[in-house]
Amino acid sequence: MNRLRQLRSFLLALGFIGLLACVSPIRVHFDRDRAADFSAYRTFAWVGPPPLARAKQGSETASFVSAIDDQRIRRAVDQSLKSRGYRLVASPAEADLVVAYSVGSEEKVRVHESPTMSTSYPYPVRYRYGAWYSGSTMRVQQYTEGTLTLEFYDRKTEQAVWVGWASKRLSRRDDPQELISESVSKILANFPARSET
Numbered sequence: 001m002n003r004l005r006q007l008r009s010f011l012l013a014l015g016f017i018g019l020l021a022c023v024s025p026i027r028v029h030f031d032r033d034r035a036a037d038f039s040a041y042r043t044f045a046w047v048g049p050p051p052l053a054r055a056k057q058g059s060e061t062a063s064f065v066s067a068i069d070d071q072r073i074r075r076a077v078d079q080s081l082k083s084r085g086y087r088l089v090a091s092p093a094e095a096d097l098v099v100a101y102s103v104g105s106e107e108k109v110r111v112h113e114s115p116t117m118s119t120s121y122p123y124p125v126r127y128r129y130g131a132w133y134s135g136s137t138m139r140v141q142q143y144t145e146g147t148l149t150l151e152f153y154d155r156k157t158e159q160a161v162w163v164g165w166a167s168k169r170l171s172r173r174d175d176p177q178e179l180i181s182e183s184v185s186k187i188l189a190n191f192p193a194r195s196e197t
Contacts, residue, residue, distance in 0.1 A: 026179075028186045030164035036154065038161075038192040043087045044152075045095035046074060065103055072177055073101055076184035077150065085194025092155060100151045105144050105170070113138050146170045148183050152191075162191060 065073070077099065078088055092098045114137050149165040164187040168179070 026166050026168045026183055026186055028164065028166045028183075028189075030162065030187065030190050032163075033159065033161045036159075036161035041086070041096040041154075042194070043089045043095045044081055044097040044099050045089050045092040045155075046100070047092050047098045047153075048100040069176055069180065072180045073148070073184065076181050077101070077188070080184055080188045081191075084188075084191060095155050097161070098153045098155050100153070102149045102151075103147065104149075105146045107142065107144055144170045148180070148187070150184070150187055164188065164191070 081099075082088065086097070089095050145167055147165055147167045149163065151160060152162040153159065154161050166183040166187050168174075168183070
C-alpha cells in the first residue's frame, strides 16, 4: 500500500511538472560574424518595407505585422540599442549598421503519452509488487510557434554581422506589448555594447 502511495505521489508530481511545461518560455539564439569590427559601428538605421506596404499584403500572410506591433518592435529595438551606446539616424545612407526584422509563425504538433496503471494482476498474489503498467494514453496538441528575428548589416559591405531570434509557443493570453519587449530584450542581451568593443 505504501508503494502505491509513493507511485501516486510520483505521478502527481509528473503531472504538475507537465503543467509548468505548458507555460512556454521564450527561447533565444544569436549568431555573429567574428570578423566584424563592432568598434567601428556608432549609428544605426532601419531598412525594410514600411508599415503601409506591409499592411497591403493583408492580415492573412504569415509575415503580417500590424502597424502598432511594427511600432512596438522598432521602439523596443531603438531603446535597447540606445542603451548600448548606439545612435539612431533617419537615413540608412548615414548609418554604420542597418537593421531589419522579420516575424513568422509555424503550426506544430506535440504528442503526450501517459502510462496507465492497473491493479488487476495477470500473475499469482505472491509475486505482486505494487501496480503494473497496462498501456498508455496519448494526447495530441496542436499549437503555433512564433519567431521574431533581428538582422544587422554593415551598411558599407552589405554583409550580415549579427542575427538574433526569439521563438515562443503563442497563446491568446499573451500581451503583445510585453511579449515584444521581452523578446527584443532577450534577443539583444548579447548584442555588443559600445563600451565592450
